[in-house]
Structure formats: structure tokens, C-alpha cells
Amino acid sequence: MxxxxxxxxxxxxxxxxxxxxxxxxxxxxxxxxxxxxxxxxxxxxxxxxxxxxxxxxxxxxxxxxxxxxxxxxxxxxxxxxxxxxxxxxxxxxxxxxxxxxxxxxxxxxxxxxxxxxxxxxxxxxxxxxxxxxxxxxxxxxxxxxxxxxxxxxxxxxxxxxxxxxxxxxxxxxxxxxxxxxTAQDLFETAPPAPDDSFIAGGPGSLVDWAAMGQPGRNFVTGAPSADDIARFTGRPAQRPIRVYVGRSQDDDPHERARIALAELQRLGAFDRRILLVASPTGTGWLDPGAHDTLEFMQDGDVATVAVQYSFLQSPLALIFETTTGLEQASATMEEIYRYWRTLPEDSRPQLYMHGISLGAWSSMYSFNVFQMLDEPVAGALWTGPPFPSDIWRRTVAARNPGSPYVLPEVDQGEVARFSSQFVTPQEQGDAWGRIRIVFLQHASDPIVFFEPGSVFREPEWMREEPAPDVSPDLRFVPVVTQFQLALDMALSKALPAGYGHNYLAHEYIDAWVAISNPPDWSQEQTEALKAICNLGKDTGCKMP
Incomplete structure (x- = not known):
């Protein structure tokens, strides 16, 4: 000893x-x-x-x-x-x-x-x-x-x-x-396929219902109905389109992407006002709050597509299957973007991107800057972006002098803005440019703020005044802080909804309003939508 x-x-x-x-x-x-x-x-x-x-x-x-x-x-x-x-x-x-x-x-x-x-x-x-x-x-x-x-x-x-x-x-x-x-109920343990041809996996669908997995089946069957949307807005509404291709559909990520595109074409997704390319978490889960909110404010005139790349929880997928999500998101975005560019500019849908957690990282990775310089997507909402996300890190590094690391401001907010449960994108005004990007993140989310170099170096965000959801007693200790934050990542969803890595449906609303600029939308409708999303908590938005 x-x-x-x-x-x-x-x-x-x-x-x-x-x-x-x-x-x-x-x-x-x-x-x-x-x-x-x-x-x-x-x-x-x-x-x-x-x-x-x-x-x-x-x-x-x-x-x-x-x-x-x-x-x-x-x-x-x-x-x-x-x-x-x-x-x-x-x-x-x-x-x-x-x-x-x-x-x-x-x-x-x-x-x-x-x-x-x-x-x-x-x-x-x-x-x-x-x-x-x-x-x-x-x-x-x-x-x-x-x-x-x-x-x-x-x-x-x-x-x-x-x-x-x-x-x-x-x-x-x-x-x-x-x-x-096994837990995703694949193939022989899958429930019966729907008899509605409008649902991916139903009659005539190119997507295998049994290969979709439980997260995908919940997603394609969980959209709000046209009647519910119309009751909320007081205007005619359409039934949202949702397409999901499971990891077990095919071993080739490019083939899964091609199937997703073909299914979108079958359902008439390119005739909609909004087309959203979403990247799921490691298990294939998609946050219903992120999608219900957009569909309500856009009168249901939305088509969303997602392709699964893993079965593991996001922290495990991040460590053990680092490239699978990046490859799948890139293949999906490349396939859909290439076809979208062939459509007449005045009649094709507005193209948006979204991802949460590991899905945010892979979605950002698929954002091909050089490809999109001429014809960019309309916008992106990236929620709880993991710390390795290159676009997120470069955006934070480009913040204005004196702007905080946790919620930075970049130029005048024409392209990229940061929001949280305490700050909305609207607080930077209406001066948006051609593309609108919002990073939704909590200061208490270790998936976002883990710092690999914090073994002997204090992270920048620890040098700032703590956010309302961060303890003022937090201090940097060499080596120890690294292991504390690593354990925090494993426990990131152990906090109540609205903190840590748990993002509430109503937190997406201000972000989607800023990004998608819904027609004939008012602040009163924003508050009304938040009210019904509060009813659903983390399960999405439900009409009473």
C-alpha cells in the first residue's frame, strides 16, 4: 500500500x-x-x-x-x-x-x-x-x-x-x-399489419411492417388525425404522411434509403407543403412532440421520413456503432435531396431536417454544405445535439464576442439560433436569412455539454454564470469531472421532463414557428398549441 x-x-x-x-x-x-x-x-x-x-x-x-x-x-x-x-x-x-x-x-x-x-x-x-x-x-x-x-x-x-x-x-x-x-417485436413477434394503405407497412406499401420495429410502428400510426388538426386550427386540414423504414428491412443503408424514397412517392409526399427528413435516435425512436407540433401548425400538410440504423440506446450506439447512423443519414438525405432537386422549384415542398440526440448528430453529418450552397434546405431543428457534432461545435465557436457558450448568439441570428426551455429563437427578432437553423438544448444536458478534453482542462461552459437548471456549486476538478460528466451522460434521461436530455413537446413549438413560418399563425395559437402539448407531456400533442 x-x-x-x-x-x-x-x-x-x-x-x-x-x-x-x-x-x-x-x-x-x-x-x-x-x-x-x-x-x-x-x-x-x-x-x-x-x-x-x-x-x-x-x-x-x-x-x-x-x-x-x-x-x-x-x-x-x-x-x-x-x-x-x-x-x-x-x-x-x-x-x-x-x-x-x-x-x-x-x-x-x-x-x-x-x-x-x-x-x-x-x-x-x-x-x-x-x-x-x-x-x-x-x-x-x-x-x-x-x-x-x-x-x-x-x-x-x-x-x-x-x-x-x-x-x-x-x-x-x-x-x-x-x-x-428482440425488444422491438420484429417479424414473428410483430403485431398484425394495418389494413390502411395510407400507412407505411399497410397494403401496397414498399415497407415491411414486421421489419419496422416497435419505434417505427408507433411513429407511423401515431400521427394526429386531420379532424383533430382541423378542430384545433379551425381550418381544413390534411392527414400527415409518415414513412419509416426499419433497420431489418435491408442490410444496405442505401437500399433502405431507396425504399424510403419510393414509399414517399407512393404516398404523394412531394405534393405536400413541408417535407421533413428526420433521423431517429439509436434505438430508432422519434420524439412525437417534435413531429405532432409541426403537423398541427402546418395544417397536416407535412410528410416525414425516417430510416432506422441501429437497435442500441444512443450512448451505446455512439460508442460501438459510431458510423452506422452517419452512413444511414447521409444515404437517406442524398437519395431524397437528389430527387427533390429534380422537381420544379415553385411546386416542390419546402425541405427541412430534424434529429434528436444521436439523430441530431447524424442529421448534421448529412448536411452537405457544398451540395446545398446552390439549393439549400429551408431549415433544420437539431435537438440535444451530442458533443461530437461538427456543425454544432463550429457554430458555437463562431459565436459573437461575449456571447455565452451555453446559449450563444451568432451574428444577428440570420442563419443559426440557439433555444432552450428558458430562451426562444424569437428573442433575436425576425431577421432570418434564406435558411433557418435552430439548436434546441438544455444547459443541464450532458449529452450536449460533455467535453472529452476535460480531464485536465476546465470546459468553457463551466467558466460562465450557471444556467437556471445548473447548480451554482458545480466546480471543475481534474480527472474527476470527466468521470462525473460521463456518468451524467448515462443518467441524462433520469431528470424530469424539460431538463437534461428530456425535451418536451411544447419546447419544440417556438422553434418550429421560427423555422417553418406557418401561414396565418399567431401568438395565441402558439399558446393554445402549448396547452394541448402540455396535456400530452412527452407523448406528443393530444386534443382534449
Missing amino acids: SYVALALGLAFFAASLTPSLIPRAWPLQGALAGLVMALGYMIGRFCVSLWRGMQFPEARGRRALWLHGLLVGAALALLVFCLAMAAHWQNSVRIRVGMDPEDGATVLGVLAIGLAIFAVLFLIGSGFQLAFDAVRVRLYRVMAPRAANLLGLVIVLGIVFVASRDWVLPSAIDFLDESYE
Whole structure:
């Protein structure tokens, strides 16, 4: 046991108790604390080994005992303080996102779980140390000690890497992919196909109903009726067109895109006022609030198309199937945009793009700037854009001097604007250009604001005044903050609707009004639509 490393591990444990974007239940907090304590201990051991390897002087005897006692004592004092503050810090997050505060009675549970996980990880690390020692001792017989140490480390790490890459990781991905595919009720477990030829998957459809999956079937059958839309607007309305092609339809993303285009043509989608190319999340889910709202305000004169690319949850798809969503979105957009350009400009629909979460990233990726310079799409709404999204990152980087990172302003807002549950696009006025883009995001959404470089560097948004849904006690701690935000991403939908990665139907309304400029629309209709969308909560908009 290295007391210097132990002191650093205890300091990491204490720092993990500070707040981040998402409140953590005590079992998860204990798990996080144990993990970062082990990480801190490992970093400490590395630093001690490096110090000794450089042959720097070390404290001995009583001096060493006094120094080690001082370091561990200071770390324990810090830990006691942070444990006492833990409930307050977590409640500072909970209160700001509409959750009830909790008492501090779970501190002992956090401590017990954290220390238990540290002990397990310590034993695993000791096992690696034993394997390394066994390899390097044998190598001492044939080479110099320094070379044997280096080669022994490479061999052990190589074995672990190959085993993880070739056995553990593929097995985990296959298991997850199969489990989510099974949960989507495909083929023999699918419900009967509809007998309505106007629904994708029904009679005469080019889309296989059984291959569509539960998210797709919910989407194509969940559109508001023409009667409901007409009752709301007081004007004649059409039945919205929705097309969805499932991941199991075909193995080729280009073929799935061609089927989607053919189905749009079959249903007369190119005769509509609005054509929306939507990219779903990893599981294939599409937020009904994003689509119901547009269909209500556009008198149902909307056709929407989406093509599934994965069965995994978005965080897993982001890690394990990074390119599949990008390839599918690009193939879909390329197929539809190419055909759309062949139509007469004065009679073809206005073309829009939309995506939420991983769908926002893939939708942005499919936005071919050079292709669209001459004939751009009319606009795009990208919700909860993940942090790797290139267009989002470049737009944030182009913000006006003094404009905040969380809700930046770019020029006069002619092309791109940012909105949240607290700020609408309309607050920048009516001076839109030829194309209208809105990024809808919450300051408490770690999918948006995770920063890969935050191991040793404070993210820009942490240097600003916190948004209303972010704790004022949030502070940057090297290494620890990275793991806090990583856990936040996994918990991003654990907050009430309207916070984190949960976007409400009524939040889309101001964005769609700004982007699609619906005819004969008033602020009173905006408020009325918000009222019926509040009735539906996160399930869309329902007429009473």
C-alpha cells in the first residue's frame, strides 16, 4: 500500500461528491466514488514509481511516517467535509430541475459502496501487477532489467487489449444488439399489419411492417388525425404522411434509403407543403412532440421520413456503432435531396431536417454544405445535439464576442439560433436569412455539454454564470469531472421532463414557428398549441 497514492485516492473520492449536471442516487454515487478513488490511487502509484525511477530522494524513517500521516490525514479531513456537504450539493441540483430534496442519511451507504468497489478494483490491479511481475522476472534471464520491465508491461497490456477487443467487447455488443432487437417485436413477434394503405407497412406499401420495429410502428400510426388538426386550427386540414423504414428491412443503408424514397412517392409526399427528413435516435425512436407540433401548425400538410440504423440506446450506439447512423443519414438525405432537386422549384415542398440526440448528430453529418450552397434546405431543428457534432461545435465557436457558450448568439441570428426551455429563437427578432437553423438544448444536458478534453482542462461552459437548471456549486476538478460528466451522460434521461436530455413537446413549438413560418399563425395559437402539448407531456400533442 502506497500512502501517497492512498491520499490521492481519498481526495478523488471526496471530489466525486461535488455536484455535476445530473443528481446521483447514493448507490451510483458510491460506485462513482469507488471508481475514481481507484483511479486516483493508480495515478498516485504511477507518480511514486516515476519519482523512484528518476532516483529522486525519498523521505525515510520517522520523517516518512510523519509525511505520510500528514497526507492521509489531510485527505481524510477533506473526505469528512465533502461527505457532510454531499446531500446539500446533490440537492442544489435536484431543486433546480424540479426534484424533491433528499436527506443526508445515505452518506454511510455511499462510503461503504465506494470503499468496497475500491477494494475490488485494488485486487484486480494487484492481479495485473502479479502478471506483470511473473512476465518480467522471466524476461530478466534474457535481457537487461529496464528492457524486461518495458517489454513485460507491453505484453500484459497487449493480452488485455486483444482479449477485450476480440472476445469481451464483441460479445457484449452482440448481446446488447440482440436484446434490443428482440425488444422491438420484429417479424414473428410483430403485431398484425394495418389494413390502411395510407400507412407505411399497410397494403401496397414498399415497407415491411414486421421489419419496422416497435419505434417505427408507433411513429407511423401515431400521427394526429386531420379532424383533430382541423378542430384545433379551425381550418381544413390534411392527414400527415409518415414513412419509416426499419433497420431489418435491408442490410444496405442505401437500399433502405431507396425504399424510403419510393414509399414517399407512393404516398404523394412531394405534393405536400413541408417535407421533413428526420433521423431517429439509436434505438430508432422519434420524439412525437417534435413531429405532432409541426403537423398541427402546418395544417397536416407535412410528410416525414425516417430510416432506422441501429437497435442500441444512443450512448451505446455512439460508442460501438459510431458510423452506422452517419452512413444511414447521409444515404437517406442524398437519395431524397437528389430527387427533390429534380422537381420544379415553385411546386416542390419546402425541405427541412430534424434529429434528436444521436439523430441530431447524424442529421448534421448529412448536411452537405457544398451540395446545398446552390439549393439549400429551408431549415433544420437539431435537438440535444451530442458533443461530437461538427456543425454544432463550429457554430458555437463562431459565436459573437461575449456571447455565452451555453446559449450563444451568432451574428444577428440570420442563419443559426440557439433555444432552450428558458430562451426562444424569437428573442433575436425576425431577421432570418434564406435558411433557418435552430439548436434546441438544455444547459443541464450532458449529452450536449460533455467535453472529452476535460480531464485536465476546465470546459468553457463551466467558466460562465450557471444556467437556471445548473447548480451554482458545480466546480471543475481534474480527472474527476470527466468521470462525473460521463456518468451524467448515462443518467441524462433520469431528470424530469424539460431538463437534461428530456425535451418536451411544447419546447419544440417556438422553434418550429421560427423555422417553418406557418401561414396565418399567431401568438395565441402558439399558446393554445402549448396547452394541448402540455396535456400530452412527452407523448406528443393530444386534443382534449
